[in-house]
Amino acid sequence: MKSACPLDCYDACAVIYEDGKLKGDPNHPFTKGFLCPSLNGFLKQDRILSPSFNKKEISMDEALEILSSTLKANQDKKSLLFRGSGNFGKMQDVTNVFFEKYGSIFTRGSICDGAGHNGIVQGRGANFALPISQIKKSEVVVVWGRDVSVCNSHMMDVIKDKILIVIDPVKTKIAKIAHIHLQLKPRSDFFLAILLARFAHMEEMEDWDFINEHCEDYDYFCDFYQGFGIKKLIEKIDVGVDDILTTLMFFRDMKVSILVGVGVQKYTHGSEVLRAIDSFFAMVGLFGKEGCGVSYLGDSSYGFSNPFQTKAKTTPKPIVDFGEFETVFIQGANPISQMPSSNKVQEGLKKSSFVVYFGLYENESSKMADLIIPAKTFLEKEDLRFSYGSEYIFNMPKILESDVGISEYELAKYLHKSFGYENLKCEDEYINEILSSNSKEIDGYLHSASFDGAPYFKGFYTDSGKFIFMDEVCGEDDLINDDGYYLITSKYRYSINSQFKRDNYLYISASCGFDDGDMVEASSIYGKKVFEVKISEDLRDDIVKICSGTLGVNFLTSFKKSVDGDSAVLQEVKINIKKV
Numbered sequence: 022m023k024s025a026c027p028l029d030c031y032d033a034c035a036v037i038y039e040d041g042k043l044k045g046d047p048n049h050p051f052t053k054g055f056l057c058p059s060l061n062g063f064l065k066q067d068r069i070l071s072p073s074f075n076k077k078e079i080s081m082d083e084a085l086e087i088l089s090s091t092l093k094a095n096q097d098k099k100s101l102l103f104r105g106s107g108n109f110g111k112m113q114d115v116t117n118v119f120f121e122k123y124g125s126i127f128t129r130g131s132i133c134d135g136a137g138h139n140g141i142v143q144g145r146g147a148n149f150a151l152p153i154s155q156i157k158k159s160e161v162v163v164v165w166g167r168d169v170s171v172c173n174s175h176m177m178d179v180i181k182d183k184i185l186i187v188i189d190p191v192k193t194k195i196a197k198i199a200h201i202h203l204q205l206k207p208r209s210d211f212f213l214a215i216l217l218a219r220f221a222h223m224e225e226m227e228d229w230d231f232i233n234e235h236c237e238d239y240d241y242f243c244d245f246y247q248g249f250g251i252k253k254l255i256e257k258i259d260v261g262v263d264d265i266l267t268t269l270m271f272f273r274d275m276k277v278s279i280l281v282g283v284g285v286q287k288y289t290h291g292s293e294v295l296r297a298i299d300s301f302f303a304m305v306g307l308f309g310k311e312g313c314g315v316s317y318l319g320d321s322s323y324g325f326s327n328p329f330q331t332k333a334k335t336t337p338k339p340i341v342d343f344g345e346f347e348t349v350f351i352q353g354a355n356p357i358s359q360m361p362s363s364n365k366v367q368e369g370l371k372k373s374s375f376v377v378y379f380g381l382y383e384n385e386s387s388k389m390a391d392l393i394i395p396a397k398t399f400l401e402k403e404d405l406r407f408s409y410g411s412e413y414i415f416n417m418p419k420i421l422e423s424d425v426g427i428s429e430y431e432l433a434k435y436l437h438k439s440f441g442y443e444n445l446k447c448e449d450e451y452i453n454e455i456l457s458s459n460s461k462e463i464d465g466y467l468h469s470a471s472f473d474g475a476p477y478f479k480g481f482y483t484d485s486g487k488f489i490f491m492d493e494v495c496g497e498d499d500l501i502n503d504d505g506y507y508l509i510t511s512k513y514r515y516s517i518n519s520q521f522k523r524d525n526y527l528y529i530s531a532s533c534g535f536d537d538g539d540m541v542e543a544s545s546i547y548g549k550k551v552f553e554v555k556i557s558e559d560l561r562d563d564i565v566k567i568c569s570g571t572l573g574v575n576f577l578t579s580f581k582k583s584v585d586g587d588s589a590v591l592q593e594v595k596i597n598i599k600k601v
């Protein structure tokens with residue numbers, strides 16, 4: 022039977038479950054039958070088999086009764102619904118319906134892509150990814166702060182024969198095969214975008230027809246970028262000017278796509294980085310043209326009906342203070358590992374009197390929970406999913422029966438009944454409502470109907486229908502001048518964040534004086550942790566890299582949020598290292 026990978030990933034692979042095995046669907050036009058190590062190992066992964074309360078195994082009926090009675094007893098106290106992205110299915114959101122009625126606080130913003138998304142929406146009005154069909158038409162592909170070979174592996178096949186430019190402080194696998202690799206200083210992408218705009222102006226590359234017809238405030242943007250001195254910009258970026266000028270020349274008369282990842286925006290001014298990249302791209306008139314565009318993690322649900330939208334009160338996700346809440350309901354998340362500033366998260370959760378963990382696997386967060394409720398896997402429940410990296414959407418029917426766990430829908434339904442709230446709609450009704458609101462079938466696969474030709478070819482989604490250039494930057498001065506290494510914390514090939522096989526190492530360049538196998542204490546102003554060193558030839562000598570999901574990495578990261586977008590600031594920190 023056909024389904025889709027439920028994991029939080031650009032690719033959203035089409036999957037077939039057959040003879041007890043998961044296989045890629047060979048006919049899918051983008052993912053073509055190949056699955057990555059994470060999903061290939063999915064069925065072998067040890068999962069939580071039974072609920073438990075205060076470390077004692079209990080039945081699901083008992084767990085639900087404890088959940089409901091404790092929620093009732095605590096209803097006049099503050100409670101938090103904390104959701105992660107362990108499963109990307111839309112039906113994860115159904116618990117919103119109960120917790121809104123119950124009066125819980127929800128989180129807003131993101132520990133992932135929120136800053137960049139915000140910057141895009143400010144300029145374009147809506148954040149669309151480029152459909153794969155458009156990227157195929159590009160002549161030049163700029164991979165900017167995205168580790169395509171690790172996080173978006175099916176894209177490799179689409180772009181391998183293009184002119185490739187990679188902008189990344191790390192020599193990633195794709196950087197090694199690129200025509201140009203701008204191995205810039207971390208956190209300098211904003212300056213690079215401004216420098217590209219300055220050089221484009223000097224080279225008279227403005228597309229005046231596009232600017233006059235489709236954009237607002239170009240004069241302000243022009244004054245803004247002219248305010249940055251070229252010499253200072255080059256110093257901040259720290260790559261050769263010839264490569265930057267060659268990169269710029271590809272934007273003249275060629276079809277260019279820029280694939281931007283979350284790497285560029287894990288900073289206080291993360292929103293402005295995307296706004297600056299977009300502003301440069303609009304200036305040279307490439308939005309809305311065939312084979313051209315800036316593609317980030319797109320708003321995949323744009324245009325779809327959302328029956329789970331709530332008006333609940335919210336608190337910014339990256340700096341949520343768990344200790345303020347008597348009850349914390351954690352769903353599909355591992356906040357102790359994945360939230361920035363693990364010390365704060367741990368302290369907070371210790372203070373809460375009732376922590377519920379609703380997930381598939383044991384991890385740091387389940388260990389701190391009073392009540393553990395196992396979830397069902399994507400094969401055991403009805404769902405559908407969108408993709409933030411392509412135009413495809415998928416039905417994910419229930420394929421297997423299992424005695425283990427409970428689905429998000431069944432849990433929400435139980436709580437509704439137990440609290441005497443109005444019944445939820447049937448599961449199928451929700452799924453059909455969402456699917457029928459904005460999908461179309463092409464050659465046997467579902468697409469989001471919002472993708473019709475090149476995004477923005479009919480204009481932008483702002484009130485005026487025009488692109489709005491940037492003219493200021495906030496948070497750019499939060500530059501860290503402290504001593505130490507920049508922290509790069511990106512993704513690992515064999516895990517999806519903290520799920521599956523997690524990495525263990527701190528990677529550093531050989532020129533920094535450490536050896537493979539050294540045990541080092543890495544410290545920042547937020548915390549410290551011991552890691553084993555692995556030497557990497559792919560890094561600049563001013564950075565250390567520790568992957569997402571590595572035990573303890575977020576003891577080093579900041580308790581801050583981006584100026585716009587309420588997003589995590591995972592990389593704005595300097596790290597000191599000493600051997601232990």
Ligand SMILES: Nc1nc2c(c(=O)[nH]1)N[C@H]1C(S)=C(S)[C@@H](COP(=O)(O)OP(=O)(O)OC[C@H]3O[C@@H](n4cnc5c(=O)[nH]c(N)nc54)[C@H](O)[C@@H]3O)O[C@H]1N2
Nearest residue numbers: 166167168172188191207208282283284511512516517518
């Ligand atoms: N295998 C695997 N795939 C995944 C995931 C996973 O954990 N494992 N996670 C999924 C999730 S949740 C997401 S959000 C996506 C994210 O996928 P990506 O957008 O690729 O995110 P990251 O790996 O965090 O960072 C991407 C790149 O940014 C670079 N980078 C870091 N700092 C900077 C900087 O200041 N400037 C520039 N230009 N580059 C910088 C890093 O070196 C890295 O190569 O991947 C998804 N796919």
Ligand SMILES: Nc1nc2c(c(=O)[nH]1)N[C@H]1C(S)=C(S)[C@@H](COP(=O)(O)OP(=O)(O)OC[C@H]3O[C@@H](n4cnc5c(=O)[nH]c(N)nc54)[C@H](O)[C@@H]3O)O[C@H]1N2
Nearest residue numbers: 105106107108133353354355359380381382396518519569
């Ligand atoms: N240092 C550092 N920190 C990071 C990042 C980084 O690059 N570096 N990346 C950030 C990003 S981009 C993201 S998206 C976040 C991710 O952070 P989280 O959303 O917390 O992601 P995971 O670590 O994947 O944990 C997901 C949990 O979901 C549970 N789960 C899986 N499937 C289901 C299901 O069907 N139902 C339920 N109820 N639970 C399920 C699993 O038990 C798993 O433990 O981390 C962020 N944190």
Ligand code: SF4
Nearest residue numbers: 026030033034057060
């Ligand atoms: S994690 Fe990504 S690449 Fe791997 S199977 Fe799922 S969608 Fe495909």
Ligand SMILES: [Mo]
Nearest residue numbers: 029132133134
């Ligand atoms: Mo993410």
